[in-house]
Amino acid sequence: MAIRHTLFPALALVAATALGQPAAAQDKPDPATVVATVNGTDITLGHMVALRASLPAQYGQLPAETLFNGILDQLIQQTLLMQNFEGELSRRSQLLLDNERRAIIASEAIETVMSDELSDAQIQAAYQDQYAGAEPETEYKASHILVETEETALDLLAQLEDGADFATLARENSTGPSASSGGDLGWFGPGVMVESFFDSVAALEPGDVSQPVQTQFGWHVIKLNDTRINDVPALEDVRAELEDSLRQEAFDAHVAALTEKAEIERANTDEFDPESIGNLEILEN
Incomplete structure (x- = not known):
């Protein structure tokens, strides 16, 4: 903080x-x-x-x-x-002091909850829950050219079939953030990309280029560059990640328990203009 x-x-x-x-x-x-x-x-x-x-x-x-x-x-x-x-502190300064005190003490409480030692048994159980029975999954390295219309995508596909360089076309035509790198999207697995995009990638062989694929972002021409098998990681390779997850779960449970026991009354926020929190004039004395 x-x-x-x-x-x-x-x-x-x-x-x-x-x-x-x-x-x-x-x-x-x-x-x-x-x-x-x-x-x-x-x-x-x-x-x-x-x-x-x-x-x-x-x-x-x-x-x-x-x-x-x-x-x-x-x-x-x-x-x-x-x-x-x-003289007296301004209202703004007093409120800032209130907020800082609240944040500092809350930070101390967070540190107390999340610094508890985790046993090997807890970490092993978390590993089993997340990875036991997991199958190695295929990851894909692909590039794409994102354009606004199917017509443009078909024209690019025709140019590729005539021998045009994919990366060059991506730099010159793609509207996506990967254009500067020739459309390269790096490695990704299931659940990272939009479903229709991923399904198209998974149906390709390395070196193949897809027919135009539509997503909410526009029309894609996709090239599959390579595939690899991502094996289930060893416990030691993911220990830090598991510990972070367990500590976050402990913190979430702690806050949930405090919330359940507390008497919390919220005003009807529909009555407030959300932009009012950006108006410093309301703090002027």
């Missing part, structure tokens, strides 16, 4: 300027270690670590000492501004 933050100049410019000497290295860093005190308010190493974790990935390219000092200056500036803020 990304935590909202504002890049103050001290941190936004650390890529260009090192802001001083790094803190002394510690054998066992303690998150409670105070790295600065601003008018009696402590800033700890833990605060710095938490802010570092919320920064965009590109900050990881900076030298460690540069980033360390930039983050510390960022927190000092924020503390000064917070201490000298007068």
Whole structure:
């Protein structure tokens, strides 16, 4: 979960300027270690670590000492501004704080549920459920040319029969996103493509070109480039996938149980304009 933050100049410019000497290295860093005190308010190493974790990935390219000092200056500036803020928070800011607190605590709860250890028996059972008795399936490598009308598809087919290059025709005529790669769709198996498209592919032999095939996207001229047998994977090859699935199931069950026990009342959302959530003016005091 990304935590909202504002890049103050001290941190936004650390890529260009090192802001001083790094803190002394510690054998066992303690998150409670105070790295600065601003008018009696402590800033700890833990605060710095938490802010570092919320920064965009590109900050990881900076030298460690540069980033360390930039983050510390960022927190000092924020503390000064917070201490000298007068008046009430705007409604928008208060709601953002509410949402961040809710999201952070929810994230902690998610981590607790999904970090439970999975036994080998659970993983083995999941593997059996998903793969036991599964037959090896054929995968297909195909290319296609997508056009708007059957007439255009038939004309392309005639050009192919006269010796035209399939990839060249795809680049010049296809309206699909694969046009730039000569119509290449890569490898796919059952359930990936639209049924009529897949059935046409499965009926071809490698090197064959189909008659025009209609789908909701238009008319396709399809060439089957190759086939292969995709064997049932070994447990170790899919262990990570199975663990992710089991953890997701545990989380879904946890949320379902909480929902069932909770008293949740929803307003009649038909009375709301869905576009209203994009109107920041309603948060103005």
